[in-house]
Amino acid sequence: xxxxxxxxxxxxxxxxxxxxxxxxxxxxxxxxxxxxxxxxxxxxxxxxxxxxxxxxxxxxxxxxxxxxxxxxxxxxxxxxxxxxxxxxxxxxxxxxxxxxxxxxxxxxxxxxxxxxxxxxxxxxxxxxxxxxxxxxxxxxxxxxxxxxxxxxxxxxxxxxxxxxxxxxxxxxxxxxxxxxxxxxxxxxxxxxxxxxxxxxxxxxxxxxxxxxxxxxxxxxxxxxxxxxxxxxxxxxxxxxxxxxxxxxxxxxxxxxxxxxxxxxxxxxxxxxxxxxxxxxxxxxxxxxxxxxxxxxxxxxxxxxxxxxxxxxxxxxxxxxxxxxxxxxxxxxxxxxxxxxxxxxxxxxxxxxxxxxxxxxx
Numbered sequence: 001x002x003x004x005x006x007x008x009x010x011x012x013x014x015x016x017x018x019x020x021x022x023x024x025x026x027x028x029x030x031x032x033x034x035x036x037x038x039x040x041x042x043x044x045x046x047x048x049x050x051x052x053x054x055x056x057x058x059x060x061x062x063x064x065x066x067x068x069x070x071x072x073x074x075x076x077x078x079x080x081x082x083x084x085x086x087x088x089x090x091x092x093x094x095x096x097x098x099x100x101x102x103x104x105x106x107x108x109x110x111x112x113x114x115x116x117x118x119x120x121x122x123x124x125x126x127x128x129x130x131x132x133x134x135x136x137x138x139x140x141x142x143x144x145x146x147x148x149x150x151x152x153x154x155x156x157x158x159x160x161x162x163x164x165x166x167x168x169x170x171x172x173x174x175x176x177x178x179x180x181x182x183x184x185x186x187x188x189x190x191x192x193x194x195x196x197x198x199x200x201x202x203x204x205x206x207x208x209x210x211x212x213x214x215x216x217x218x219x220x221x222x223x224x225x226x227x228x229x230x231x232x233x234x235x236x237x238x239x240x241x242x243x244x245x246x247x248x249x250x251x252x253x254x255x256x257x258x259x260x261x262x263x264x265x266x267x268x269x270x271x272x273x274x275x276x277x278x279x280x281x282x283x284x285x286x287x288x289x290x291x292x293x294x295x296x297x298x299x300x301x302x303x304x305x306x307x308x309x310x311x312x313x314x315x316x317x318x319x320x321x322x323x324x325x326x327x328x329x330x331x332x333x334x335x336x337x338x339x340x341x342x343x344x345x346x347x348x349x350x351x352x353x354x355x356x357x358x359x360x361x
Contacts (some may be wrong), residue, residue, distance in 0.1 A: 014228035014229055014230050014233075015228065015230070015231070016228060016229045016230065016231055016233075017224075017228065017229075018224070018227035018228060018229055019229065019234060019237055021237060022227060022229060022237070023227060026227055027119075031223070031226075031227075032118075032119040032223070033118070033119070033219050033220045033222075033223035033224075034118045034119050034219065035118065035212060035215045035216040035218075035219040036215075037155060037159075037208070037211055037212040037215040037216070038114055038117075038118060038213075038216050039111060039114040039115065040208060040212070041205060041208035041209045041211065041212035042110045042111075042113070042114045042205075042209075042212075043107060043110055043111060043114070044201065044204060044205035044208055045110075045202065045205030045206065045208070045209070046106045046107060046109075046110035046205075047103055047106060047107055047110075047201070048198050048201030048204075048205055049106070049202060049205075050102050050103050050106040050107075051103065051194075051198045051201070052198045052199075052202065053102075054102040054103070055194060055195075055198060058099050058102070059190075059191065059194070061095065061098070061099045062099060065092070065095050065096075065099075118216070151218070155211065155215060158211050159208065159211060162204065162207045162208060162211060163204055165207075166200055166203045166204045166207060167200055167204075169203075170196065170199060170200045170203065260307075263297075263298040263299075263300075263335055264298065264307065264308070266283065266285075266297035266298050266335075267283050267297060267298050267308055267311040267312055267315060267317065268311065268314075268315035268317065269285055269297065270283035270284060270285045270297045270298070270312070270317050271284060271285050271286055271294070271317070271318070271351060271354060271355075272284055272317065272318045272319075272320055272350060272351060272354045273308060273309060273312040273317055273318070273319045273320070274320050274321075274322055274325055274326045274329060274347075274350060275305065275319060275320070275321050275322075275326050276321070276322075276323040276326040276327055276330075277321050277323075278305075279301055279302060279327075280299075280300075280305055280326045280327055280329075280330045281298075281299065281300055281301075281304075281305035281306075281308040281309050281312075281326065282296060282298070282299040282326055282329040282330055282333070283296070283297040283298040283308055283312065283317070284296060284297065284329075284339070284347065284351075285297050286351060291338055292338065293338040293341075293344060293347075294338065294339050294347055294351070295336065295337065295338050295339075296329070296333045296334065296335050296336065296337055296338075296339065297335070298335060299329070299330055299333070299334075299335060301330065318354045320350050320353065320354065322346075322350065324346075325343065325346045325347065325350065328343060328346075329343065329347075
């Protein structure tokens, strides 16, 4: 005789998928499958797209601001007026904030959306609490020389090559135009250079999306792997959430006994027990003034059916054998319920047969 033993149960290998409780607990602690590269890519793309859309308006505002500043410098009377200078600095700060507001707004919206898309909305206070194991030199040394640090290095190199390639391709096409900047007006030259920088930024952001997509897939797979559990962990969690299986089994057994005892107490008061001689038994009671139809007092199969018949014989309750009706009653009615209308006729005939001897007596 041979026995198949799962040795992974004892080895401690994490071979089981994380349970919903384990995933929820990890989420509460801030352990989520979130790729930083996705946020970086969308932030890069969003900011430079905002610069492209609002660039003309921003440039016009900056020109007006510098023009206003030049006029002030030319007015010697106000240059040495402290109140006026403080007011101008306040005005300069507010105007700078207004000019930068579109970019800040886009950056904030993109940052929030990139996180919501990846991990959804959930505040995790535990993730904000300090973790003193981070300052452990040994832990830091392990992080530096780990597989994760290698992956981080590869991602950094990939981003570097993406930026270098985009800049090279963009500048290569513009090299023959750069000498002409010297013959342009300052504003026109600045617009041309800024347009070139924004184009490079949008291109870099687009290429970053490819890097971010690969990193997102890797992060998801790694997160799933890190959350895996051993068979023993799954068993222990099951005990904590659902209770010890042995205790639950004993409770279920006890409840069945109580239910059986309560059901058997209704057999002596029944009018008839209809049986399929060896498999099913259903005890019925009919109170004309209380119920529209006979009520099931007890029912059971096999061992329980035998107990019902024994109880009926002890109590002098009539037992009638009818295979079809017994099986139909067993399948269609529960203890305490009235029989269904389609069985009225069959049960009425059986009750009439049971009541006839009593009337004759």
